[in-house]
Amino acid sequence: xxxxxxxxxxxxxxxxxxxxxxxxxxxxxxxxxxxxxxxxxxxxxxxxxxxxxxxxxxxxxxxxxxxxxxxxxxxxxxxxxxxxxxxxxxxxxxxxxxxxxxxxxxxxxxxxxxxxxxxxxxxxxxxxxxxxxxxxxxxxxxxxxxxxxxxxxxxxxxxxxxxxxxxxxxxxxxxxxxxxxx
Numbered sequence: 001x002x003x004x005x006x007x008x009x010x011x012x013x014x015x016x017x018x019x020x021x022x023x024x025x026x027x028x029x030x031x032x033x034x035x036x037x038x039x040x041x042x043x044x045x046x047x048x049x050x051x052x053x054x055x056x057x058x059x060x061x062x063x064x065x066x067x068x069x070x071x072x073x074x075x076x077x078x079x080x081x082x083x084x085x086x087x088x089x090x091x092x093x094x095x096x097x098x099x100x101x102x103x104x105x106x107x108x109x110x111x112x113x114x115x116x117x118x119x120x121x122x123x124x125x126x127x128x129x130x131x132x133x134x135x136x137x138x139x140x141x142x143x144x145x146x147x148x149x150x151x152x153x154x155x156x157x158x159x160x161x162x163x164x165x166x167x168x169x170x171x172x173x174x175x176x177x178x179x180x181x182x
Contacts, residue, residue, distance in 0.1 A: 002146065003153035024088065030156020033163045040166060044177050052170040 001023055013019040040051040049057050064072075125131055130148050131140040166176055 002149040003157070021088065024084075027153070027156065030153065030160055033159035034155060037159045037162050037166075040176060044175055045182075050170075050175045050178075051166070052175075 012022055043054060044051055047054070125138070130145040131138055169176065169179060
């Protein structure tokens, strides 16, 4: 696996099925952490409000009540996560017409790389970073994909570590920009 250097003190990678599940969880958590790190820096630089106080700020713009926001998130994230769960145990089962009702063709959401967690394809790689579109068909470039997978997991792990540090700083009333002297 990309980024595997043999470090597994808890023995979580002994079972190949669970290892696949843990890798996908690591990717998802890492992707969210990368988005959060950027959001924390940009949000505080733009508003001047520490990220851990942003929701409590009286001047915060909240177009929705907390209950409606929570309910919407539970419904939408529940739908997406249920599709991911089903697709994990039954690959390619979610790239059918009924599973993607907004799509004219389910092949837009098909896993073009055949690898769990790295779908590629017209929808998931619109910039063509890991493949090209030839005659309307997405063709993955597996050499580029391997380099990108390694870079992504390294950045994801750094972002998850950064978020842990941000939480410790927040407990002390500090912000990441404040720690940098900005």
